[in-house]
Amino acid sequence: MDEQPRLMHSHTGVGMAGHPGLPQHMQEGTGGTDGDGRKQDIGDILQQIMTITDQSLDEAQARKHALNCHRMKPALFNVLCEIKEKTVLSIRGAQEEEPPDPQLMRLDNMLLAEGVSGPEKGGGSAAAAAAAAASGGAGADNSAEHSDYRAKLSQIRQIYHTELEKYEQACNEFTTHVMNLLREQSRTRPISPKEIERMVNIIHRKFSSIQMQLKQSTCEAVMILRSRFLDARRKRRNFNKQATEILNEYFYSHLSNPYPSEEAKEELAKKCAITVAQVSNWFGNKRIRYKKNIGKFQEEANMYAARTAVNAANASSHGSQANSPSTPNSITYIAITTNLPCYKNQTVITIFL
DNA sequence: CTCGATGATTCAAT
DNA sequence: ATTGAATCATCGAG
Numbered sequence: 001m002d003e004q005p006r007l008m009h010s011h012t013g014v015g016m017a018g019h020p021g022l023p024q025h026m027q028e029g030t031g032g033t034d035g036d037g038r039k040q041d042i043g044d045i046l047q048q049i050m051t052i053t054d055q056s057l058d059e060a061q062a063r064k065h066a067l068n069c070h071r072m073k074p075a076l077f078n079v080l081c082e083i084k085e086k087t088v089l090s091i092r093g094a095q096e097e098e099p100p101d102p103q104l105m106r107l108d109n110m111l112l113a114e115g116v117s118g119p120e121k122g123g124g125s126a127a128a129a130a131a132a133a134a135s136g137g138a139g140a141d142n143s144a145e146h147s148d149y150r151a152k153l154s155q156i157r158q159i160y161h162t163e164l165e166k167y168e169q170a171c172n173e174f175t176t177h178v179m180n181l182l183r184e185q186s187r188t189r190p191i192s193p194k195e196i197e198r199m200v201n202i203i204h205r206k207f208s209s210i211q212m213q214l215k216q217s218t219c220e221a222v223m224i225l226r227s228r229f230l231d232a233r234r235k236r237r238n239f240n241k242q243a244t245e246i247l248n249e250y251f252y253s254h255l256s257n258p259y260p261s262e263e264a265k266e267e268l269a270k271k272c273a274i275t276v277a278q279v280s281n282w283f284g285n286k287r288i289r290y291k292k293n294i295g296k297f298q299e300e301a302n303m304y305a306a307r308t309a310v311n312a313a314n315a316s317s318h319g320s321q322a323n324s325p326s327t328p329n330s331i332t333y334i335a336i337t338t339n340l341p342c343y344k345n346q347t348v349i350t351i352f353l
Numbered sequence: 354c355t356c357g358a359t360g361a362t363t364c365a366a367t
Numbered sequence: 368a369t370t371g372a373a374t375c376a377t378c379g380a381g
Contacts (some may be wrong), residue, residue, distance in 0.1 A: 235377085236359075236360050236361065236376070236377050236378070237360080237377090237378085238358085238359065238360075238377095238378065238379085239359090239360080259369095259370090277361095278360080278361090280369085280370095281360060281361060281362090282359095282360075284361095284369095284370070284371075284372095285359070285360070285361085287370085287371080288370090288371060288372065288373095289358095289359090291371090292372095
């Protein structure tokens with residue numbers, strides 16, 4: 001029963017002579033000086049409000065207008081607002097101030113890290129391509145790939161931003177629309193500023209959940225783009241014929257121990273214009289595939305064995321006879337194959353002999 | 354489009 | 368760290 005000053009929003013017309021607009025039960029103690037006439041007024045107004053629905057439309061409209069213009073109207077309206085605010089406030093309250101969504105934070109961080117949501121750097125793909133071109137030279141292929149990646153990324157970025165802007169705009173439009181509507185309605189029903197604020201919050205929350213979806217799908221797109229460009233399997237290129245021949249030559253001439261040393265790998269890498277890692281891959285693949293199906297590689301083995309034999313023969317007796325590499329004589333075969341302890345399986349040797 | 358060849362990756366064993 | 372084995376993803380011929 002503690003009676004605080006009730007009408008915080010001290011609208012004009014209410015401040016005079018206590019609170020003449022208040023209903024009786026809220027009025028006690030505040031001095032009833034010349035209150036009887038006012039009470040009569042209030043009673044009349046309330047009566048009119050209660051009966052307004054019984055009247056015809058035109059009559060009600062006219063009465064409504066009259067009530068709207070009544071000098072007591074602002075005061076009554078404020079009281080209603082206050083009551084409503086109090087009751088509404090007690091209903092909700094706990095649901096405010098949700099913590100920042102960790103999922104949303106993750107998405108934001110990733111978009112920032114990928115350069116999708118952050119400040120545009122270097123003017124996008126054009127600059128990237130220019131930089132790549134400028135660096136030029138040896139890494140031309142690599143930088144071409146890179147600029148392609150950058151171009152696609154900036155495409156995603158652009159879509160993301162336009163969509164985001166669209167949502168933002170739609171959100172603002174909708175918010176102002178609703179606020180106008182509420183302001184309009186506030187002339188005929190009590191709507192507190194807090195209520196408007198709450199409504200705006202609801203709208204923003206809805207729109208931010210849409211934005212979250214946008215962020216999610218943008219992240220997915222970036223992930224796909226990344227995996228496409230980072231997974232080297234996707235940009236596999238066969239080695240050129242010469243490189244393959246060099247590698248095969250080494251492999252078949254070291255068939256007893258086809259494990260090139262680090263130095264040998266470097267040498268081969270240099271000759272083939274590939275990396276040492278690629279040489280290692282190649283030998284790894286070759287060993288396992290050869291072992292798996294020696295029969296299949298027999299022809300190849302013969303060819304390279306013959307070739308190295310011919311080369312060796314040529315080296316020893318410098319071209320005294322014009323021997324064709326494609327048809328070496330059988331003596332050379334035997335010489336080579338007996339030099340090859342080979343793998344576990346000795347099929348190659350038996351065939352040759 | 355199919356299918357074998359091939360370079361790269363992954364993972365367990367050493 | 369290196370290797371073997373399985374697997375993936377693409378190439379390229381038919």
